[in-house]
Amino acid sequence: xxxxxxxxxxxxxxxxxxxxxxxxxxxxxxxxxxxxxxxxxxxxxxxxxxxxxxxxxxxxxxxxxxxxxxxxxxxxxxxxxxxxxxxxxxxxxxxxxxxxxxxxxxxxxxxxxxxxxxxxxxxxxxxxxxxxxxxxxxxxxxxxxxxxxxxxxxxxxxxxxxxxxxxxxxxxxxxxxxxxxxxxxxxxxxxxxxxxxxxxxxxxxxxxxxxxxxxxxxxxxxxxxxxxxxxxxxxxxxxxxxxxxxxxxxxxxxxxxxxxxxxxxxxxxxxxxxxxxxxxxxxxxxxxxxxxxxxxxxxxxxxxxxxxxxxxxxxxxxxxxxxxxxxxxxxxxxxxxxxxxxxxxxxxxxxxxxxxxxxxxxxxxxxxxxxxxxxxxxxxxxxxxxxxxxxxxxxxxxxxxxxxxxxxxxxxxxxxxxxxxxxxxxxxxxxxxxxxxxxxxxxxxxxxxxxxxxxxxxxxxxxxxxxxxxxxxxxxxxxxxxxxxxxxxxxxxxxxxxxxxxxxxxxxxxxxxxxxxxxxxxxxxxxxxxxxxxxxxxxxxxxxxxxxxxxxxxxxxxxxxxxxxxxxxxxxxxxxxxxxxxxxxxxxxxxxxxxxxxxxxxxxxxxxxxxxxxxxx
Numbered sequence: 163x164x165x166x167x168x169x170x171x172x173x174x175x176x177x178x179x180x181x182x183x184x185x186x187x188x189x190x191x192x193x194x195x196x197x198x199x200x201x202x203x204x205x206x207x208x209x210x211x212x213x214x215x216x217x218x219x220x221x222x223x224x225x226x227x228x229x230x231x232x233x234x235x236x237x238x239x240x241x242x243x244x245x246x247x248x249x250x251x252x253x254x255x256x257x258x259x260x261x262x263x264x265x266x267x268x269x270x271x272x273x274x275x276x277x278x279x280x281x282x283x284x285x286x287x288x289x290x291x292x293x294x295x296x297x298x299x300x301x302x303x304x305x306x307x308x309x310x311x312x313x314x315x316x317x318x319x320x321x322x323x324x325x326x327x328x329x330x331x332x333x334x335x336x337x338x339x340x341x342x343x344x345x346x347x348x349x350x351x352x353x354x355x356x357x358x359x360x361x362x363x364x365x366x367x368x369x370x371x372x373x374x375x376x377x378x379x380x381x382x383x384x385x386x387x388x389x390x391x392x393x394x395x396x397x398x399x400x401x402x403x404x405x406x407x408x409x410x411x412x413x414x415x416x417x418x419x420x421x422x423x424x425x426x427x428x429x430x431x432x433x434x435x436x437x438x439x440x441x442x443x444x445x446x447x448x449x450x451x452x453x454x455x456x457x458x459x460x461x462x463x464x465x466x467x468x469x470x471x472x473x474x475x476x477x478x479x480x481x482x483x484x485x486x487x488x489x490x491x492x493x494x495x496x497x498x499x500x501x502x503x504x505x506x507x508x509x510x511x512x513x514x515x516x517x518x519x520x521x522x523x524x525x526x527x528x529x530x531x532x533x534x535x536x537x538x539x540x541x542x543x544x545x546x547x548x549x550x551x552x553x554x555x556x557x558x559x560x561x562x563x564x565x566x567x568x569x570x571x572x573x574x575x576x577x578x579x580x581x582x583x584x585x586x587x588x589x590x591x592x593x594x595x596x597x598x599x600x601x602x603x604x605x606x607x608x609x610x611x612x613x614x615x616x617x618x619x620x621x622x623x624x625x626x627x628x629x630x631x632x633x634x635x636x637x638x639x640x641x642x643x644x645x646x647x648x649x650x651x652x653x654x655x656x657x658x659x660x661x662x663x664x665x666x667x668x669x670x671x672x673x674x675x676x677x678x679x680x681x682x683x684x685x686x687x688x689x690x691x692x693x694x695x696x697x698x699x700x701x702x703x704x705x706x707x708x709x710x711x712x713x714x715x716x717x718x719x720x721x722x723x724x725x726x727x728x729x730x731x732x733x734x735x736x737x738x739x740x741x742x743x744x745x746x747x748x749x750x751x752x753x754x755x756x757x758x759x760x761x762x763x764x765x766x767x768x769x770x771x772x773x774x775x776x777x778x779x
Contacts, residue, residue: 164700165480165561166218168471174217174444175468176414178430181481181561182439182674183211183219185249187297187360188420188430195420196254196279197430197442198225198261202246202673204519204557205229206496208263210252210279211481216420216428216444216472218479221516223279224496225250225261225272226286228523231502234267235523237544237551242267242522243589244672249358249416251308253298260324262296262308271296273325283498287325293318297361299368300324307391309370312357314338317391340372342384342397345463350397351376360418367452371400373416373431380404380413383431383456401431401445401456403465408639410436414443414465419454428472429456436640437588437664438562439674444472482561483517484697487538489531491515514556521555521587521678529554534692537572541690542580542683548616549581549591552682557587560675562637564702567677570652570694571596573603574627579685584631586644587678588671589613592662594631594646595680596624596691605629607646607659613669619659626650633677634702635664642666644675647705653731653739654759655705713762713775717751727764729757729777 167175185200197211197219206224213219229247233240250263261274261284271293274284293310298320300306306320306328315337319328340356343349355375362369370386383401388394404411417431427447432440446469448460455462458469491513501507505527512531528543538556546552558567569584576582576598583595590610597606603624609617630649636642644662647655664675677698681691710732717725728742741758752766763776 163478163480164484164565164698165482166478168217168478170478172471172474173468174471176443176445176466177433177435177441178217178444179219179442179481180438180563181441181559182676183442183481183559184416184432184440184673185358186417186430186432186442187250187252188216188417189252189254190420190422191254191259193423196252196259198250198252198263200248200250200673201519202244202248203242203522203671204246205523206494206499206519207247208250208261208274209481209516209519210261212280213479214473215476216430218476219481220479221481223276223284224494224516225263225274225284225499227496227499227501228507229265229272230268231504231507231523232268237522237546237553241551243550244668247272249295251296251298251360253300255300260298260300262293262298264292264294264296266292275324279495281495283495283500286500289326295357295359297359297370298324299361299363301363307361309336309359309361311359312355313340315340315359315370315372336391337370337386337395340384340386341374341376342386342399344376344379345399345402345461351379353377354379355381358416362418364421369454370395371418380411381415381434382413383415383417383429383462385453387452398453399462400454401429401462401465403463405433405465407435408641410640414445414456417442419447422472426472427454429454431456434666435562435674436637437642437666437675438560438635438637439666481517482559482698483515484695485515485518485538486536486695487531487693488536489513517558519557521557522553525553529556537692537694538679538696539690539692540582540679540681542577542681542687544682545684545687546682547684549585549587549593549678549680549682550589552680555585555587555678555680555682557676557678558696558698560586560635560637560677561698561700562635564634564636564638564700565677566632566634566699566702568630568632568695568697568699569679570628570630572628572692572694573598573624575690575692576603577683577686577689580681580683580689580691582681582691583679584633584646585678585680586633586635586662586664587676588664588673590665590670591678592633592644592646592659592664594633594648594658596629597621598689605648605658609659609662622658630655632703634704635675636702645704651758653741655703657705711760711777713757713760713777715751715762715764715775717747723747725751725755725764727755727757727762729760729762
């Protein structure tokens, strides 16, 4: 399956999800595992993923449809790029799932609850202020706590319903420093990143896992433990290795451990992995003197690259998917979650796959899966100057190490000034789009040399109303190259423009690249385009060389009958395609027939049997 690390033989590879799924928080409820993650400015927000083996994950829910209706959330002269919601905390107790997440965009921290994330919307309450990188502790004595922040790490008591703070609660310092002693020198660093706490109680001991980044070291997983929240606390580095991929290094960190039903433990952390984003790693835990050491040798300095699946027998699953836009998915729970009472957020009867997210708040009045059956229609409802300020841009994660997305696009409903197409999307985006200006259409490749500069690299005329677009991303060894192609018939492809050099950065939306479908207006509203499908692959096909083509003919007996001609193409990389057409003939089948881009010359013997077939391009 595309996007799965399951090798099909009982083993898996790291990263366990080869896509941007940062800040993971994983829990087990019965025989199922649930994970929340960060998607920032994308909506719906705070994805909830589910797995039965810790390897194969699929999205089952989102905490909200939109955070709020503000200029920053609606791209109304402002934006929330790199903000939105960040690291969340997910817990379960007594039949209820609890989630807490914060937002620098709204300066608010949100508390969510549901009894069934797959079938019920999340309820929401809010408190003022940002409680950075929060972690819920639902203690076995009935008291509830929220740990948060960096140096120092703080804690505040929550109310009984986990919907806000306990009456009169005030923050207290839990740890003066998050850093832990260096595993080689024994010296505790005083500088570097220190955040991302995850607090849990295992038997009678409290454990806090955090990420640090000491000077001269890779990102590091540390732990602190105590028998009481009042301390005293012990500290230890439990995971530190500079994992090299291509020319880039980085330590998997920021996450925590989860127990299987049979008592084994695994850690789920992430690694910065170039333009594809921050990817989860699944690592066995070896307990040494009461410390959960990452890896199988008990040192915490040898991260596991691959291994046996923790729980065998489950089929591959993924957080990315192709889509034929048939509108046959169940209604997503996030469409029933609390949202501003405005027409643009009202449910429109269209049910997208849960793998899709919108860039910023969607406007449900201007997209549809019902206006044209089997198609996604994007109608321009807001003016924009650039893709970065265009609403209703629909996205899915790229994935690796290589990925490809192909769409079929009907552009007959465009207005002058409209731009529609397919992008590898961040602030430094690349795109192939159809532009309509002065009554004529053209295909354009755009390449961003920076987060603010866009360059039209190449443009060619487009005469028809149907075009096929393809974007490919090569993340192998973190080369991070993007390439764009177009086709008029859906079979033969031409590259447009140059190679996009993708890059990861906090100024580049602070997230991995996404495939994006879009249609925006620069001069007048009301134009529309229709996407017939979105199809993904983990292969790079590019412009394939046609190495061989042959034709076959089938003819029914009789003076008036049907002639079926099939052209079989063999392309480089072993790709085989067939193009078939049917013709009504009378008496003699001899003649020249157009089948796709080929001319098939048919000769006959006695007017009844085919004697010779010749094809030319």
